[in-house]
Amino acid sequence: MSEYQLYCFAQSGNAYRAALMLNLIGAKWRPVWVDFFAGGESRTPTFRSEINEMGEVPVRVVDGGKRLTQSAVILNYLAKKSGVFEPKGEDEEMEALRWMIFDNQKVNGFIGPYRFIRNWAKPTPDQAVFNFLKARIDGSLAIVNKRLEKEPFILGNRPTVADISLSAYLYYPAEEFGFDIRKDHPAISAWLDRIKALPNWAHPYDLMPGYPFGTQLLNGKPLS
């Protein structure tokens, strides 16, 4: 029996943070597919009253019903529980949190909407919106790249929740972004390879259901 359920869908980089963490720590978990695109499930009154009042995925549910949302909260909970990717001591905890907030707000907080409006929003917004977001993305990724020129991981020599949070979105295909993050930011590229080499790493489209669109399949098989 799985210890955790994760409400998610394959295209969600926010959900992928939590799915990747669960996989990397070897947790027993199973995905629950959220029909985000066609069904608008996260906007329904039922989802908001019974699953997450914020209308977002990921949502991590422990068998028995206890729920957690916000990927940073989920990552920190799982790190504490497993002892894996856990920042050690108050200074590291604050440092990890600092980067996770920066990620949520300014790195993937801009990359996520950019990728969404480029691939799925109807009608497609004006070019000015893309230009604004892209300038913010370039500036934020340059900050992360500079940090990673000095150390192999965000907090130093070992990966922590800050690395899982910041890296997850960046594994989606470059064609979905329309720019090549690895080419533009070489230290980020080398860091993505280091995280990808960790045991149990898996691509978002292999780890969460809903790719291709509108299916409850995971790797071509129905969800159990």
Ligand SMILES: N[C@@H](CCC(=O)N[C@@H](CS)C(=O)NCC(=O)O)C(=O)O
């Ligand atoms: N800060 C949140 C962001 C969650 C989030 O925005 N998830 C997207 C899916 S990738 C969502 O559910 N969006 C619904 C909406 O904005 O209406 C986290 O890290 O969990």
